[in-house]
Amino acid sequence: MAGRSKTYEAALARLNAYIKQEKLRVSMVRKAILEKVCLFKQPFTAEQLIEACADEFISDATIYNALNLFVAAQILQAVKRQRGRTAVEYELTFGSHSKIQIVCLECGRVTNVREKVLEEQIKEYKYYNFTPYRISMTLYGVCKHCRKPKREQ
Ligand SMILES: [Zn+2]
Known part of the structure; x- marks a missing residue:
């Protein structure tokens, strides 16, 4: 292996x-x-x-x-x-690290990106009786392929 x-x-x-x-x-x-x-x-x-x-x-x-x-x-x-x-x-x-999932609401395409600044900021927060390891976030929107204006027939 x-x-x-x-x-x-x-x-x-x-x-x-x-x-x-x-x-x-x-x-x-x-x-x-x-x-x-x-x-x-x-x-x-x-x-x-x-x-x-x-x-x-x-x-x-x-x-x-x-x-x-x-x-x-x-x-x-x-x-x-x-x-x-x-x-x-x-x-x-x-x-190994946190990520943000980007989901296109039009085609359902899912991409993972690393957002280091946000990750560091969230890890700064203190939660009562809780130790955070990683962050999982999903961001919904429209991808570049679906954002293109659709051509008229
Ligand atoms: Zn899309």
Whole structure:
């Protein structure tokens, strides 16, 4: 396997803690799926994960079970997104840095950007009994492709 990312190490630590807490069985298959999950740079669907795991001979049911487990362990969060049809996408609840998601209300295009100044400002805030790790924000608007004036027929 190629160099394991910090994200994977953090996700695996959380999974192991959850497995111990819930007295579940440790499974190599789950670790293999988690490794694939951590390779996604953007939110992904279950179908995309199944595709990514195609070489691993893992059943679809196992992948769906793993996704549910990762959500329960708060490694992933499921987000409902409208892209022509409503699809559930998964994204890591933590990572190396915070990001802002930019969503086009016209075409549903999703882009991630890093907003460092805002991130630093928010981390300055003091919350009672709470330690923030990362920030997740979604900004809705219109992308450059949809902003172009539509030509008359
Ligand atoms: Zn658009």
